[in-house]
Amino acid sequence: xxxxxGVKFQYDAAGxxxxxxxFSCAQGDRMLLLGxxxxxxxxxxxLLCGLLxxxxxxxxxxxKSLHTSTDRELDRWRGAEVGVIFQQAHFVQSLTVRxxxxxxxxxxxxxxxADLESKMDDMLDRLGIGHRAxxxxxxxxxxEQQRAxxxxxxxHKPKVVFADEPTSALDDESAAAVMDILDREAAYxxxxxxxxxxxxxxxxxxxxxxxxxxx
Amino acid sequence: MNLGVTTQAWRNLQAKPLQTALSLALLAxxxxxxxxxxxxxxxxxxxxxxxxxxxxxxxGAKGSPLQLILAxxxxxxAPTGNISLEAAQKVVKHPYIASGIPLAYGDNxxxxxxxxxxxxYVEHYGAELADGTWxxxxxxxxxGAKVAEATGLALGDTFFSAHGLTDQTDIHxxxxxxxxxxxxxxxxVVDQLILTSIQSIWDVHAHEGEEVDPSTREITxxxxxxxxxxxxxxxxxxxxxxxxxxxxxxxxxxxxxxQFGLGTAALxxxxxxxxxxxxxxxxxxxxxxxxxxxxxxxxxxTMGGTxxxxxxxxxxxxxxxxxxxxxxxxxxxxxxxxxxxAFVEQQFHYSLSAMMPLPGEVALAAAAVAVGLVSSAIPAxxxxxxxISETLSEA
Numbered sequence: 028x029x030x031x032x033g034v035k036f037q038y039d040a041a042g043x044x045x046x047x048x049x050f051s052c053a054q055g056d057r058m059l060l061l062g063x064x065x066x067x068x069x070x071x072x073x074l075l076c077g078l079l080x081x082x083x084x085x086x087x088x089x090x091k092s093l094h095t096s097t098d099r100e101l102d103r104w105r106g107a108e109v110g111v112i113f114q115q116a117h118f119v120q121s122l123t124v125r126x127x128x129x130x131x132x133x134x135x136x137x138x139x140x141a142d143l144e145s146k147m148d149d150m151l152d153r154l155g156i157g158h159r160a161x162x163x164x165x166x167x168x169x170x171e172q173q174r175a176x177x178x179x180x181x182x183h184k185p186k187v188v189f190a191d192e193p194t195s196a197l198d199d200e201s202a203a204a205v206m207d208i209l210d211r212e213a214a215y216x217x218x219x220x221x222x223x224x225x226x227x228x229x230x231x232x233x234x235x236x237x238x239x240x241x242x
Numbered sequence: 243m244n245l246g247v248t249t250q251a252w253r254n255l256q257a258k259p260l261q262t263a264l265s266l267a268l269l270a271x272x273x274x275x276x277x278x279x280x281x282x283x284x285x286x287x288x289x290x291x292x293x294x295x296x297x298x299x300x301x302g303a304k305g306s307p308l309q310l311i312l313a314x315x316x317x318x319x320a321p322t323g324n325i326s327l328e329a330a331q332k333v334v335k336h337p338y339i340a341s342g343i344p345l346a347y348g349d350n351x352x353x354x355x356x357x358x359x360x361x362x363y364v365e366h367y368g369a370e371l372a373d374g375t376w377x378x379x380x381x382x383x384x385x386g387a388k389v390a391e392a393t394g395l396a397l398g399d400t401f402f403s404a405h406g407l408t409d410q411t412d413i414h415x416x417x418x419x420x421x422x423x424x425x426x427x428x429x430x431v432v433d434q435l436i437l438t439s440i441q442s443i444w445d446v447h448a449h450e451g452e453e454v455d456p457s458t459r460e461i462t463x464x465x466x467x468x469x470x471x472x473x474x475x476x477x478x479x480x481x482x483x484x485x486x487x488x489x490x491x492x493x494x495x496x497x498x499x500x501q502f503g504l505g506t507a508a509l510x511x512x513x514x515x516x517x518x519x520x521x522x523x524x525x526x527x528x529x530x531x532x533x534x535x536x537x538x539x540x541x542x543x544t545m546g547g548t549x550x551x552x553x554x555x556x557x558x559x560x561x562x563x564x565x566x567x568x569x570x571x572x573x574x575x576x577x578x579x580x581x582x583x584a585f586v587e588q589q590f591h592y593s594l595s596a597m598m599p600l601p602g603e604v605a606l607a608a609a610a611v612a613v614g615l616v617s618s619a620i621p622a623x624x625x626x627x628x629x630i631s632e633t634l635s636e637a
Contacts, residue, residue: 069635070631073630073631073634073635076544078543078544078630078631078634098549099548102543102546102547102549103546103548105544105545106545106546106547109544111544113541113634117537117538117540117541117634118541119250119535119538119541119542120257120535120538121250121253121254121256122245122250122253125243126245129243129245130245130542130545131545131546133245133246134542134545134546134547134551135545135546139243139244139245143243144243179545
């Protein structure tokens with residue numbers, strides 16, 4: 028589950044204080060965090076991933092209370108329990124797609140399980156990019172990169188999946204396809220989609236609209 | 243699938259081939275130069291040490307003392323002239339002198355010197371026979387191991403000598419030398435000499451039927467062992483009014499290596515400068531990697547990588563660069579040694595063959611890798627302060 032209560036954040040002492048509405052999302056549910064530019068969507072996503080620490084308030088993701096955890100605990104937790112799909116698909120460019128997908132396991136546990144490669148191939152096949160497993164990330168099209176990014180976020184079966192603007196650069200058909208893939212592959216997990224894409228506003232029953240933060 | 247730190251570091255270096263090649267080449271060149279200097283210094287010093295071997299003084303004609311030593315101890319220069327055998331024998335009988343080994347030469351066969359001497363010379367260098375016997379009769383010769391190998395001469399073969407030390411134009415066809423023995427390799431100057439009796443040298447230069455007055459017989463030099471340390475001070479005074487001089491091998495070699503030392507110090511400074519540049523290159527390479535790959539590094543943090551993981555990865559890249567550059571440098575110095583050895587062998591018949599790592603090289607390699615690691619550790623510390631949120635928001 029994901030729960031935030033009274034969360035405020037300030038980048039620096041002189042900067043504005045960002046306030047976020049309270050909400051919660053049960054384990055296995057889907058939720059949309061909808062907001063236009065300047066509403067603090069990315070800041071909220073980074074707070075939910077434990078990349079930023081709230082100035083005040085309580086923030087719980089899964090079993091982890093992020094506001095009371097150490098950086099080291101958060102590093103391990105992210106690797107084990109969280110999957111993040113970024114708006115722009117980042118990859119380690121010197122590694123192949125297959126190696127990029129295995130990297131979270133290596134970083135979290137220091138090894139790659141023997142059965143990971145077959146799981147990986149299955150997932151890439153389901154996403155329609157099985158034939159690109161040995162390619163370098165820069166050789167993929169934008170759509171292929173997006174799907175590879177989804178595969179990487181989900182391969183280690185995270186309890187919570189955060190997706191940042193997964194459809195913003197896609198046409199209607201592609202956007203629907205990506206969301207279908209996300210819903211299907213992350214069916215077991217809690218899924219939180221952060222977006223300004225109004226096409227998604229009715230997709231889930233649970234939707235929190237973020238209001239403008241800046242004066 | 244192996245995605246250990248070393249594999250990731252290697253793949254990252256491969257992704258920037260030009261930058262990696264530049265860092266490797268600079269370090270390899272710097273380490274290679276220092277290593278080559280260490281190897282040649284060691285080889286040259288060993289060769290000098292092996293061949294000086296208890297020769298305290300060299301008695302010969304007046305001229306350059308260094309030339310006297312190079313010609314008569316190492317056989318890599320022309321002699322300063324001839325001296326009277328009778329006068330030389332008087333010096334050997336001086337109470338401060340323990341013994342003397344006469345040397346007479348002036349001819350060669352295929353560039354290898356034919357040296358007239360006595361068995362004292364063989365015993366001095368501990369040379370042993372591999373085949374046949376020691377020379378006995380006039381025009382009998384016993385070959386050094388390298389001479390036998392290079393010329394293909396074997397027991398019973400005969401040859402003419404040529405006048406001079408390298409020239410092959412003026413050949414003494416009136417006298418024939420016969421190979422009666424071949425020496426085993428000794429690692430000393432004897433390996434590259436053709437030994438015979440002094441009488442052979444005199445006879446090959448005598449005219450047909452000429453009677454030589456024994457009092458006018460000459461030799462090239464006399465290698466002396468002292469009985470008393472005062473010989474070093476006393477003997478030069480006794481030679482003041484003669485055409486002879488004594489030179490001290492240890493002092494002359496030391497003087498020569500000091501002169502070389504100025505050159506080698508300059509070369510070493512250049513090599514150190516190149517190494518410093520290579521470390522700067524590693525520093526810049528790692529720093530540039532952090533800038534160019536900051537999104538990748540931030541991404542790795544979101545996937546469970548800790549600041550220490552990223553720091554170790556960048557340190558491994560610097561470590562691989564410095565270890566690879568050092569290894570290449572050591573290989574480079576050995577390749578250069580092979581080339582240099584071929585030149586020295588051709589010019590002076592000396593072999594520079596030792597390729598085993600020297601203690602100095604081990605220290606050099608350890609220092610190069612350590613400085614390379616430090617050069618990458620300093621910029622890599624930036625990863626410890628990487629703001630993941632800010633970096634990911636830049637994209």
